[in-house]
Every structure is written in structure tokens, then in C-alpha cells.
């Protein structure tokens with residue numbers, strides 16, 4: 001499906017504010033894709049589709065996820081909003097005809113991250129958090145993104161996890177695994193330079 005057709009379809013599925021966020025994510029993701037040599041077509045498609053299931057009611061998210069056997073932890077069952085990336089990947093395939101696993105993975109990992117993220121996944125994960133329409137202060141992360149996407153992703157995961165802790169909410173294990181992975185990648189690289 002072409003970009004214009006995707007946007008047209010999304011207009012009927014998302015609120016104007018969510019659509020604006022989506023286009024902001026695409027804008028930032030394309031800049032990062034150039035900087036980090038990610039596949040621009042993959043990044044554009046994944047950015048456009050990343051939140052396509054975000055406005056689905058929880059019962060619908062749970063039923064689509066259950067029918068595709070996507071509920072692999074109790075954390076997801078208790079926090080259905082965390083299913084929107086996985087259900088989004090299902091919808092990207094079923095409704096938008098996207099078969100490229102690189103796009104689907106980037107949609108699926110955009111909120112929690114995961115170990116071994118591809119450069120396209122990193123770009124979408126970071127752009128979703130840092131797009132210019134976000135109101136919270138993250139100038140430090142945006143600055144880091146110009147130089148080192150991995151350390152920016154560590155900062156984002158630290159911040160997401162800290163925020164969840166401060167609200168006394170359940171932490172999704174995927175985020176902890178993703179954080180440990182990127183932290184070790186950075187440490188290994190730093191040791192290699194010594």
C-alpha cells in the first residue's frame with residue numbers, strides 16, 4: 001500500500017491528534033534513518049502504522065491478541081494498552097497488506113523495545129518517544145540522538161522504567177531485557193575502545 005493510501009485509511013482509524021503524532025514520528029524517523037543508514041521505506045511504513053491499534057478499546061485489543069496468541073505474559077493481560085504494538089503489527093498485515101517483517105517488527109517493538117532490535121526498530125522506538133510534538137522535556141535525549149542512537153535508547157528505557165516505578169505500576173519484562181541488552185552493547189563497545 002502506498003503512503004497516501006495508508007494515511008487516508010489511518011484518518012478513519014485515528015483521532016486528529018494521534019494522526020499528527022504519527023506524522024511527527026515519521027518525520028523524525030526519516031531524519032534518523034538518514035543519519036543511521038536505516039531503510040527509509042521500512043521506517044516510513046513502520047512510523048505510519050506504529051499506533052494503528054492505539055485507539056482500539058481494551059476488550060478488542062485483548063480479543064485480537066488472544067486470537068493471534070500474542071498474550072505471552074500476565075503483564076500484558078493485566079495491562080492491555082501494552083498490546084497495541086503487537087495488535088498493530090497484526091492490523092498492519094491484515095488491513096494494510098504489509099508483509100515485510102522489518103516493518104512489522106518495528107511496529108511490534110515500538111513501546112517496550114526488545115533485545116537485538118534492528119536499526120529500523122531503534123529508529124521507530126526513539127522517534128515515538130522523542131518526536132517534536134511531545135511536551136515533556138527530553139532535550140538531552142534529542143541531543144544524544146544526533147550522535148549515538150544506542151545511548152539515547154538506554155536513556156529512553158531508563159526514563160520509561162523510572163516513570164513506571166514512580167507510579168508504582170508493573171514493569172513489562174521486555175523493557176528490562178531491552179535495557180540490559182543495550183547497556184551491555186554500549187559497555188562492550190566502550191571496553192573495545194580501551
Ligand SMILES: [Fe+2]
Nearest residue numbers: 050051054111
Ligand atoms: Fe504506541
Ligand SMILES: [Fe+2]
Nearest residue numbers: 021050051128
Ligand atoms: Fe506513538
